Amino acid sequence: MFIDVDSPSYLLDGALNVILSPSLYWVKRVSLPIKYLRDVKSLLPSLFEDILPEGKYSYSAYKEGDEFLLFAYNDKEILDLLATKGITSTNLKNVYLAQSEFDTLDTAVSISEKSILTLQNGVVVKLPLILFPDAQTLDLDAHTYSNRTIHLTRFNQIADKKSQVVFASILGFLTVMFATEWLITSSKVAAIIEKQGDVFSHYNLPSTSFQNEAIHAKLNNTFERQSRIRDVLNLALTIKLGEDERLEEVALEKNKIVIVIKTVSEASGKKRLTKIEKRFKHTTSRFDNGTYVMEVRL
Amino acid sequence: MKINPLYIGLLLVIALFFAVYQLDQSKQQLHDSKIALLKVEEMAQEIDALKQAWDNPKTVTSALNRILKSPQLKSANIQKIKKRGRIVLSSKKANLKATNYFFIKLFNGAFILQNFDVKRLDDESLSFHVEIEI
Numbered sequence: 342m343f344i345d346v347d348s349p350s351y352l353l354d355g356a357l358n359v360i361l362s363p364s365l366y367w368v369k370r371v372s373l374p375i376k377y378l379r380d381v382k383s384l385l386p387s388l389f390e391d392i393l394p395e396g397k398y399s400y401s402a403y404k405e406g407d408e409f410l411l412f413a414y415n416d417k418e419i420l421d422l423l424a425t426k427g428i429t430s431t432n433l434k435n436v437y438l439a440q441s442e443f444d445t446l447d448t449a450v451s452i453s454e455k456s457i458l459t460l461q462n463g464v465v466v467k468l469p470l471i472l473f474p475d476a477q478t479l480d481l482d483a484h485t486y487s488n489r490t491i492h493l494t495r496f497n498q499i500a501d502k503k504s505q506v507v508f509a510s511i512l513g514f515l516t517v518m519f520a521t522e523w524l525i526t527s528s529k530v531a532a533i534i535e536k537q538g539d540v541f542s543h544y545n546l547p548s549t550s551f552q553n554e555a556i557h558a559k560l561n562n563t564f565e566r567q568s569r570i571r572d573v574l575n576l577a578l579t580i581k582l583g584e585d586e587r588l589e590e591v592a593l594e595k596n597k598i599v600i601v602i603k604t605v606s607e608a609s610g611k612k613r614l615t616k617i618e619k620r621f622k623h624t625t626s627r628f629d630n631g632t633y634v635m636e637v638r639l
Numbered sequence: 640m641k642i643n644p645l646y647i648g649l650l651l652v653i654a655l656f657f658a659v660y661q662l663d664q665s666k667q668q669l670h671d672s673k674i675a676l677l678k679v680e681e682m683a684q685e686i687d688a689l690k691q692a693w694d695n696p697k698t699v700t701s702a703l704n705r706i707l708k709s710p711q712l713k714s715a716n717i718q719k720i721k722k723r724g725r726i727v728l729s730s731k732k733a734n735l736k737a738t739n740y741f742f743i744k745l746f747n748g749a750f751i752l753q754n755f756d757v758k759r760l761d762d763e764s765l766s767f768h769v770e771i772e773i
Binding site (some may be wrong): 534 | 684
């Protein structure tokens with residue numbers, strides 16, 4: 342599809358190739374003392390600066406023989422024009438410049454009721470139809486597209502190429518910096534995990550935390566049980582008894598300590614062992630035939 | 640085909656967020672593993688100390704032998720029988736002084752007491768039976 346400012350509006354479904362009229366871009370055919378295209382590309386803004394109106398432009402170039410064809414175009418203006426013609430970014434398959442597609446024209450071709458395209462000094466130009474009234478109508482059905490496409494983007498309007506590169510570089514640098522720190526931190530984590538294994542082997546312990554937790558729990562349980570036994574006995578062996586009272590038996594059975602005192606009454610026995618009863622809540626006691634028996638559950 | 644710079648920018652921003660997120664995660668992991676290491680060191684030291692005290696059959700046996708050789712216990716005539724994983728000490732008749740001495744030593748040492756029974760026989764003597772885990 343050929344697009345000019347005079348083109349009609351379309352109702353489109355799907356993507357298509359678009360050729361831009363010469364009225365939508367600036368072109369220069371120049372000979373430069375430069376061999377490579379990549380060297381020319383960096384000079385493009387300065388080569389156009391004297392002819393372009395104020396605005397943000399994108400540039401492209403290609404080499405034809407010994408000469409370079411240089412182009413400047415305003416992405417936003419073109420995209421806005423395309424939008425008025427019913428063509429959105431999603432409808433754009435490839436975008437071409439008329440110069441690259443019609444640089445082999447033999448005769449003038451009409452592109453509307455008022456204008457034609459023709460070659461002048463190797464440059465495709467748009468002229469009034471009145472100059473070539475016999476011009477044939479442009480037919481793109483059999484047209485073979487070149488591989489010289491351009492890319493239209495509104496991003497160029499927000500920031501120029503240099504700013505984009507600087508922004509991308511900062512983002513890239515930050516990404517690399519954080520990624521490096523991430524890798525360093527991960528290796529520190531791996532080193533610490535390895536060190537945990539070393540701690541166990543230093544103390545001749547099994548290699549897993551699970552096994553060691555079980556050993557720790559078992560030993561701790563032993564320690565607590567034995568401490569409790571000693572606490573009960575300490576209280577039992579220091580009770581103050583009356584003249585007609587005496588400690589008859591102290592025994593450690595499976596999960597309890599039994600204290601037997603010979604005493605005159607249940608109240609007296611209870612009084613003697615009240616300290617143990619207060620300190621250890623799981624106690625039971627009985628009085629039978631002058632003997633007071635207290636059982637302390639461990 | 641030329642790639643839209645917006646896509647490249649978006650990709651870089653996503654990559655940056657990904658790196659920051661991963662860094663944050665691994666910093667948290669580092670913090671957690673440092674705490675875990677401290678806990679592991681603490682637990683290992685505790686196990687070591689508990690093992691030295693409560694899981695050392697050689698020390699238990701030699702300490703018991705030392706106690707039993709004491710002249711204060713000669714009169715008690717303490718019988719020592721070694722069972723599977725246990726040492727059983729018993730006396731049919733011991734005076735109060737010897738019994739006191741024996742039990743003070745036993746309770747102040749790191750002996751794992753399984754069972755015991757101390758019975759008064761009369762005003763001056765007792766019988767006892769103690770099972771110690773080794």
